[in-house]
Amino acid sequence: MSYRALAHVVEASLRLRALAGGAEALRQRLALDAVAPADIWVHGASVGELTSARPVIAALAQTHRVLVTANSTTGRDRAAGWGLPARLAPLDVPGALARFLDRVRPRLQVTVESEFWPLRSQALAARAIPQAVIGARLSQRSAARWARLPGLIGPTLRRLAALSAQDPDSESWLRGLGLPAASILPPLDLKLLTPAGIVPPPPGPDRDRTLLAASxxxxxxxxxxxxxxxARRHRPDLRLILAIRHPPRGDAVAALLAQRGLAFERRSQGGTGGAVLLADTLGEMDRWYAAAGICFVGGSLTDRGGHTPWEPAAHGCAILHGPHVGNFRDAYAALDDAGGAWSVDAAGLADQAARLAEDSAQARRMGRAARAVLDGRAGDPAALIAHLRELAGRPRRPDIGREGERFDR
Structure with missing residues (x-):
């Protein structure tokens, strides 16, 4: 049975269920509810994809009417929380796609990262709606799987008006699957756009004397x-912000501090200062990065794969990390090579923290180097945004800019 024939069978079954009182989510996926027109349809799988693309979505919403779809309710709700029309994406079945496109009438469809739906691609092409993919990401394993389905992936890629890959490997594998060279735009790592938009705090004595242990x-x-x-033997005024990854561990870490006879404050109890601040809350990491000139990124001394270095790099921190950074191996390698980060073991952490605490000029140089790597990798999305706007054409509503400005704020 062909892909299209199977889609018809699946849709018939799901539609019977939806018409018999199915869940609201299923009705949205089948486009059986009302939806307003939009100039640009942006789709991302879930929260992570949409959040990474938010700066691009915000820019498009300044000039055009944007509708965001997701495959998950959490992704849909996140976009709705930004003040944009948002809903679950139509399933890749003929009837749902036809109903959705009849009502939305988009002038451009933008997919975030790496979802390729053959029937969606066909339906958009049949209506001469340009298709674009931003931050495209494809693993070697996924490329190998798609290579076994050339009749599906080849035409889907050839219909794209524009694609900006997240990395050179993804671009290479997509070209091998049939992506035309003419549709390729410069690579852009969407996940770096938000940290690159952070204005780093100026260096100063307070940051010089603060060590952050993050996550x-x-x-x-x-x-x-x-x-x-x-390190305090070399710099007695050195502060420590201990920002644990999981706040429920706060009591256990507080007990460790007490066992060592250390005076400390807990952020969960209103603390803000002292020689040691136990940061056992959620949602305040930017505050701690901005307060510290030296940052050890956790999850790397124990084998947890490490955590992102880009937030401390965005704030101009000198970065220390352990050997276990498999989740961000390429990022840490680039930062290490540029002198923005140092890899340490437990003993080396003590030595290097002391070295940076004593030599503020070195810590500041590392912070500038880390920020430079981030800026170089993030790239400038302006050309991509301009190209997408050109593909979308003139917006239907002249007042859309004011709505976009509200969203962007």
Whole structure:
């Protein structure tokens, strides 16, 4: 049975269920509800994809009427929370796609990252609606799977008016699957756009004398405390912000601090200062990065794969990390090579923290180098945004800019 024939069978079954009182989510996926027209239809799988593309979506919403779709309710709700029309995406079945496109009448469809739906691609092409993919990402394994379906992936890629890959490997694999060279735009790592938009705080004595241990896990706090104690022999006024990865561990970490006889404040109890601040809350990491000139990124002394280095880089922090950074291996390698980060073990953490605490000029140089790597990798989305606007044509409503400005804020 062909892909299209199977889609017809699946849709018939799902539509019977929806018409018999199916859930609201299913009705949205089948486009059986009302939806307003839009100039640009932006689709991302879920929260992560849409959040990474938010700067681009915000820019498009300044000039055009944008509708956002997602495959998950959490992704849909996140976009709705930004003040944009948002809904679940239509399933890749003929009737749902026809109903959705009849009502929305988009002038451009933009997909975030790496979703390729053959029937969606056909339906858009049949209506001469340009298709674009931004931040396209494809693993070697996924490329190999698609290579076994050339009759589906080849035409889908050839219909694209524009594609900006997240990295050179993804672009190469997509070209091998049939992506035309004429549709390729410069690579853009969407996940770096938001941190690159952060204005780093100016260096100063308060940041110079603050060490942040960010997103630490069980087994790392003791090494951090040893490192801080050693560094204080060289710089007695050195502060420590201990921002643990999981706030429910706050009591256990507080007990460790008390066992060592250390005076400390807890952020969860209103603390803001002191020689040691136990940051056991959520949603305040930017505050801690801005406060510290030296940052150890946790999840890397114990084998947790590491956490992103781009937020501390955005704030101009000198970065220290352990050897276990498999989740961000390429990023840390680039930062290490540029002198923006140093790889350490538990003993080395103490030595290097002490070195940076004593040499503020070195810490500041590292912070500038880390920020430069981020800026170089993030790239400038202006050309991509301009190209997407050109593909979308003139907006239907002349007042849309004011709505976009409200969203962007």
């Amino acid at each position: 630490t896990h069980e087994g790392e706090e003791a090494a951090v405390l040893d490192a801080w104690a050693q």
